Amino acid sequence: MTDVRGDGPALLRAIGATLPAMRLLTDPIDRESHRRDETAYLPAGLPLAVALPETTAEVAELVRLCGEHDVPIVPRGAGTGLSGGSAGIEGALTIAFTRMTRILEIDRGNLTVTTQPGIVNADLKAAVAAEGLFYAPDPASYETCTIGGNLGTNAGGLCCIKYGVTRDAVLGLEVVMADATVLRLGGKNVKDVAGYGLIPLLVGSQGTLALVTEATLRLRPAPPPRATLLAFFPSLEAAGEAVSGLTAAGLGPVTLELMDRFTIRAVDDMHRLGLDRDAAAMLLVESDLPGDAAAAEIAAAERVCEASAATLVVRAADAQEAEWLRQGRRLAFRALEALGAARMEDVGVPRSRVPEMLRAIEAIADRRAVTIGTFGHAGDGNLHPTLVLDRDGEDAAAIERLEAARTDLYEAALALGGTVTGEHGIGAARRDWLVRQRGEAAVGVMRAIKRALDPRDLLNPGRVLA
Ligand SMILES: Cc1cc2nc3c(=O)[nH]c(=O)nc-3n(C[C@H](O)[C@H](O)[C@H](O)COP(=O)(O)OP(=O)(O)OC[C@H]3O[C@@H](n4cnc5c(N)ncnc54)[C@H](O)[C@@H]3O)c2cc1C
Structure with missing residues (x-):
């Protein structure tokens, strides 16, 4: 019998009362379809429910309610991940960002696009291409994966050799932290070294440190045909x-x-x-x-x-x-x-x-x-x-x-001086290898960061860090 944390039924009642317009999937078939990502071979839990928020305020309220009822959260984009990062946790609330697909601004003067995280990578590319602009990161799954998932994994792809990985394209983020605080980090500045670099820390953290609700991404003029x-x-x-x-x-x-x-x-x-x-x-x-x-x-x-x-x-x-x-x-x-x-x-x-x-x-x-x-x-x-x-x-x-x-x-x-994961992430699939690759001391620092930002282990518990 799998341990289930928190008071799930009370959480669902509270969501119904506080966010009555929220699309909340509780049907067993819908929950089952959010059990796995693309790592079918890994064990995965059945979500308590799947919430489909449309705004940052709704995400923050969901996080607050999960904290109140001690129910863990699994952030999810399209579920194309290859490390079990968005796979279900038994009795946890999966927050799927697939209805947060709005592009908020394409800014030609600053060569940036600001978007919600649920947009599919290819849709974002197409929207900026229509303006003669280019969003570079292109995982092979670009026709299905979301920008939020790309930020969660720091996705690579087929043109990183020239244009870098997802992290290199991020100028600003809006995130919901584990205590439901909404933070706005960075913005449109190309250079900005005020304080610790929180954006590079959060990009690639696989939903374990914060939930991304908005991103400002770097664009380029469209390159010529290849x-x-x-x-x-x-x-x-x-x-x-x-x-x-x-x-x-x-x-x-x-x-x-x-x-x-x-x-x-x-x-x-x-x-x-x-x-x-x-x-x-x-x-x-x-x-x-x-x-x-x-x-x-x-x-x-x-x-x-x-x-x-x-x-x-x-x-x-x-x-x-x-x-x-x-x-x-x-x-x-x-x-x-x-x-x-x-x-x-x-x-x-x-x-x-x-x-x-x-x-x-x-x-x-x-x-x-x-x-x-x-x-x-x-x-x-x-x-x-x-x-x-x-x-x-x-x-x-x-x-x-x-x-x-x-x-x-x-x-x-x-x-050979390499890594056990170049772009898919540690997730649930490679946790045993993290200490082996990074060493106890470095993983100790990672644990301290996790404790500081998510002391109750609410966000995607058990992923990245065992
Ligand atoms: C055929 C195929 C080809 C692929 N090719 C590539 C490739 O070339 N390069 C590459 O890097 N990957 C590749 N992938 C893996 C996968 O597509 C990427 O990891 C992608 O970034 C996942 O996006 P997603 O929307 O499916 O996210 P999901 O799988 O749903 O989630 C991925 C991670 O991000 C977290 N997350 C999702 N949304 C948010 C959010 N809003 N805030 C915080 N955390 C969030 C999740 O918790 C999870 O840990 C491929 C996968 C397939 C099936």
């Missing part, structure tokens, strides 16, 4: 060498993505892109430099790939073909999911060590007799080795081999 290159390699290591080579050559592509043979075939089976199915690895390289500079950058990338033994180097014929290729890469995880039960990992290493990490992944797959499809943001040193289990063969022995492989992957990344 020039796109595909390079195929006879070995994973050769592709890894090309990644290091591109970095060492000082090239600044906007995209530098990798797929291994298993993933190339899965993507090609699903999308019929005409990829080289015999290649051991493929790199997708893109430039968004203006005018002739893009062609020059792509030509330089082509030379580096050829020097790293690429067997085939091709340029996208036009913008449509480039978009299909980019979309093929974005859907790599879905293509692997079509082949079995897929668990995406998220290791990161310094970029010069990508070849060694790729070699380690191959060795682990052999040693543990597991299938691993690897793809990812190679230009950031961030790889997604994805363990694919035969759906019919999910027996205890297969799970044991998979867990052993996962441990090996994390060990290998740490041994």
Whole structure:
């Protein structure tokens, strides 16, 4: 029997009385559909209810009432997370931000957009693109994930190599703290060093320190259409060498993505892109430099790939073909999911060590007799080795081999000076590894911060910190 904290029924009555207009899902089917994020393999609890606020004042009131009745809170965007961060906690209130989708302002003079957190990343991109502007962060899930979730995880994506991660795009936040105080942090200043940096602390805290109710994000003038290159390699290591080579050559592509043979075939089976199915690895390289500079950058990338033994180097014929290729890469995880039960990992290493990490992944797959499809943001040193289990063969022995492989992957990344998570977060999936990576002293500081900001452990308890 799972322990349930607080007085849930009293909380629901209090919400009904204080916020009668609030959409509150209490039907078992609705609650069940908010049990999990994209980590179906992790245990997750059934929420007491799902609240769908529309304003900051409603969020603050929900937090106040949860505090009063000692019911924990799980903040949730679209539930596409890959670390169990927005998965349900038994008897907790899930606050889903999916009705807080309003763009409050697009400010051309300051190149900022101010938005509520529930807007889907692609919708925000489209709205600013209509004004000739560009919001850079683009997780592969951008057509479904929300800005609030991106802030919660400090999401990366396919153009971080040039434009940085979500945190780099944040100038201001409005948040509700665990005691229901509403704070406004930052704003439109490009430079602002007054006091401790609370925005960088809160971005990526996976809903454990505060709930984001508004964000002011940095925009750029829309870049020109991209020039796109595909390079195929006879070995994973050769592709890894090309990644290091591109970095060492000082090239600044906007995209530098990798797929291994298993993933190339899965993507090609699903999308019929005409990829080289015999290649051991493929790199997708893109430039968004203006005018002739893009062609020059792509030509330089082509030379580096050829020097790293690429067997085939091709340029996208036009913008449509480039978009299909980019979309093929974005859907790599879905293509692997079509082949079995897929668990995406998220290791990161310094970029010069990508070849060694790729070699380690191959060795682990052999040693543990597991299938691993690897793809990812190679230009950031961030790889997604994805363990694919035969759906019919999910027996205890297969799970044991998979867990052993996962441990090996994390060990290998740490041994190379890397991280157990580049962009998906510790969440509920990797808590055991936090001390291993950061050390007791650093995790002690994290615990002290959590105690100071959320002394009653109300916000997403048990996530990030065990
Ligand atoms: C196919 C696929 C591809 C993906 N590709 C990428 C990728 O390229 N890069 C990448 O980084 N991730 C990727 N992801 C993972 C996921 O999409 C991101 O982590 C995304 O940021 C989650 O957004 P969400 O709206 O689904 O948030 P959720 O999963 O609902 O929540 C994520 C975390 O944020 C917290 N949170 C949500 N809203 C708020 C809020 N308003 N205030 C405070 N905390 C909040 C939650 O508590 C949780 O801890 C991918 C996932 C899938 C399924």
